[in-house]
Amino acid sequence: MSDPAVVLDDLRTESEELDRIVADLGEERWAAATPAPGWDIAHQISHLAWTDEVALLAVTDAGAFAKHVEKALTEPDAFVDRAAEAGAGQPPAELLTRWREGRERLEQALRAAPPGSRFPWYGPPMSATSMATARLMETWAHGQDIADALGVVREPSTRLRHIAHIGVRARDYAYFVRGLEPPQGQFRVELTGPGGELWTYGPDDAPQKVTGPALDFCLLVTQRAHRDDLAVRAEGADADAWLDIAQAFAGPAGQGRTPKGA
Secondary structure, eight states: OOOHHHHHHHHHHHHHHHHHHHTTOOGGGGGOBOSSTTOBHHHHHHHHHHHHHHHHHHHHOHHHHHHHHHHHHTSTTTHHHHHHHHHHTSOHHHHHHHHHHHHHHHHHHHHHSOTTOEEOOSSSOEEHHHHHHHHHHHHHHHHHHHHHHHTOOOOOOTTHHHHHHHHHHTHHHHHHTTTOOOOSSOOEEEEEOTTSOEEEESOTTOSSEEEEEHHHHHHHHTTSSOGGGSOOEEESHHHHHHHHHOOOSSSSOOOOOOOTTO
């Protein structure tokens, strides 16, 4: 996954798919509650638009992004919600235009970035490929919240592979953000893709393993479903503990979702 153009093409497709879901919604539907507490559909699109803008800042002006991070650290538990709330108050047509134009600017900036470039972020610095992968993950995850709110069932695609990749790579981050020590050694992760293909990560002979459908693993690491409702399984105590805290996104540990029927 070293070619940013491949991920950027998939990011565009993912964004366009979500765009089609929300483009023709009546104004009242933008106020529909999503599974994220306190967030309606407008909050979700506002968040995507804002995060694209912040990512563009990181790509084009590292100094300005550093000042943004300093400000964010003064309210680490609230700055994301505040930004979503501010944008959610825009008329839907304006918010849609803002999101569309912002994601286009970010895409062009990432395509134009010199090979080997790295950009600051809330976690470790990112390459153009990693930044695009993170944006795809966020677009898919917040799109899932919107789909759930509207009762829309989205067909899983091979684009999930990017999300699964970042979910595996972010294993140790899930421990660090909670002040925990990551386990020694890698896990083996074996996921079944949408077409029945096997996606594998980690050494063949790793003593601990995670297996399951790629869709379920992506729902788990983006915290869009509780592990009790998913067919992701662990072999080994450390791998099992990881599934309770896994997160593919930067920032504080998320609250996750409660089990269905709880």
